[in-house]
Amino acid sequence: MPVISVPQDFNEDDLYIDLESIFGRSLFLKCEGFNFAGSIKLKAAIEMVETAERDGVLTPDSILVESSSGNLGVALSMIAASKGYRFLCVTDSRCNLTTRLMMEALGSQVHVIAGQEANGSFLGARIDYLRTLCASDSRYVWLSQYTNPGNWKAHYRRTAPEIAHRFPELDTLFVGAGTTGTLMGCARFFREWHRPVRIIAVDSVGSVSFGGEAGRRMIPGLGMSIRPPLLDESFVDEVIRVEERDTIRACHRLARRGFLFGGSTGTVVSGAMGWLAEHGGDGRTAVAIAPDLGERYLDTVYQTNWLHGLYGDDVLGPEPANTESWVLPTSPPPAPSPGGRRPHLRAGERAGRRRHRRKSGGEP
Numbered sequence: 347m348p349v350i351s352v353p354q355d356f357n358e359d360d361l362y363i364d365l366e367s368i369f370g371r372s373l374f375l376k377c378e379g380f381n382f383a384g385s386i387k388l389k390a391a392i393e394m395v396e397t398a399e400r401d402g403v404l405t406p407d408s409i410l411v412e413s414s415s416g417n418l419g420v421a422l423s424m425i426a427a428s429k430g431y432r433f434l435c436v437t438d439s440r441c442n443l444t445t446r447l448m449m450e451a452l453g454s455q456v457h458v459i460a461g462q463e464a465n466g467s468f469l470g471a472r473i474d475y476l477r478t479l480c481a482s483d484s485r486y487v488w489l490s491q492y493t494n495p496g497n498w499k500a501h502y503r504r505t506a507p508e509i510a511h512r513f514p515e516l517d518t519l520f521v522g523a524g525t526t527g528t529l530m531g532c533a534r535f536f537r538e539w540h541r542p543v544r545i546i547a548v549d550s551v552g553s554v555s556f557g558g559e560a561g562r563r564m565i566p567g568l569g570m571s572i573r574p575p576l577l578d579e580s581f582v583d584e585v586i587r588v589e590e591r592d593t594i595r596a597c598h599r600l601a602r603r604g605f606l607f608g609g610s611t612g613t614v615v616s617g618a619m620g621w622l623a624e625h626g627g628d629g630r631t632a633v634a635i636a637p638d639l640g641e642r643y644l645d646t647v648y649q650t651n652w653l654h655g656l657y658g659d660d661v662l663g664p665e666p667a668n669t670e671s672w673v674l675p676t677s678p679p680p681a682p683s684p685g686g687r688r689p690h691l692r693a694g695e696r697a698g699r700r701r702h703r704r705k706s707g708g709e710p
């Protein structure tokens with residue numbers, strides 16, 4: 347058991363779940379949510395801050411600024427508090443309330459951008475705001491997770507070697523793509539490794555990261571409304587795109603077995619299981635990365651009205667006819683909401699549906 351004096355010194359880097367008993371196919375899920383920032387973004391945040399310190403860019407009177415939909419903002423808030431920097435997070439209305447309150451509790455300032463672009467994204471508005479801020483005062487230091495090489499180097503130095511150490515026979519690695527920091531760091535590491543590893547990027551439908559049509563995306567973490575500047579596709583063997591309905595189903599299937607994960611984990615697991623079903627998993631050592639845990643998504647991914655409003659009442663499949671079917675040994679269906687499914691929406695819920703339909707395009 348480690349003894350630490352600063353929060354960023356703790357990270358569980360060797361925890362995997364074998365998903366075979368839940369999904370019927372062997373896939374080792376690397377859990378990255380067990381640290382004081384609650385996500386894989388802690389590694390990128392440490393790397394980017396410490397590089398800026400070493401380069402003399404970040405000094406005691408600097409004010410850190412960054413665009414984040416949540417997890418990087420929490421990680422930077424934690425590190426800033428620990429090291430005594432001021433931090434301003436620029437986010438948008440899709441950042442969930444818990445995440446925003448966490449950043450504020452850690453002493454950060456949060457600026458919520460209102461101006462949505464025609465494609466539903468807030469990214470341009472967030473970046474414009476940061477540019478103006480940095481031009482106004484030289485104390486502002488913008489780490490820029492979308493372009494900072496420290497973002498992928500963190501995973502080249504830490505995440506990928508951790509996987510290689512635990513699975514020397516690794517064949518296939520599934521990595522979700524947001525800024526593509528995790529993907530590029532792992533892909534670059536395994537390109538130089540002693541055996542070939544198939545690198546499979548998992549993206550959400552509606553993201554334009556690897557080309558394709560932009561569309562509504564409600565689950566934060568994965569997908570971009572622009573091509574990620576860090577992405578070099580020559581390191582990626584395949585790309586899988588997952589519908590958000592499938593993401594939701596995978597999250598709930600995991601939760602019904604006691605594993606509460608964030609939305610992007612559902613995307614990666616759903617995509618990986620589909621790929622393994624098609625290509626055969628026998629004898630193959632496959633690993634996927636789970637970027638965070640589920641508490642931050644209780645009022646979205648795990649909230650019935652939110653789900654039904656966005657994805658339809660059947661998103662979680664048919665409800666069990668009786669309580670006995672809840673305890674089937676494999677993939678139990680979801681328990682009904684108290685009072686059963688509501689056939690009609692109330693006025694407020696209808697308005698909620700309309701609101702959700704207008705929003706789209708979450709960025710990391």
Ligand SMILES: Cc1ncc(COP(=O)(O)O)c(C=O)c1O
Pocket residue numbers: 385387416417418522523524525526527528529566567568608610611637638710
């Ligand atoms: C929950 C979650 N999943 C996945 C990602 C994607 O990671 P990356 O930006 O390294 O591609 C992020 C990034 O913010 C995230 O917050």
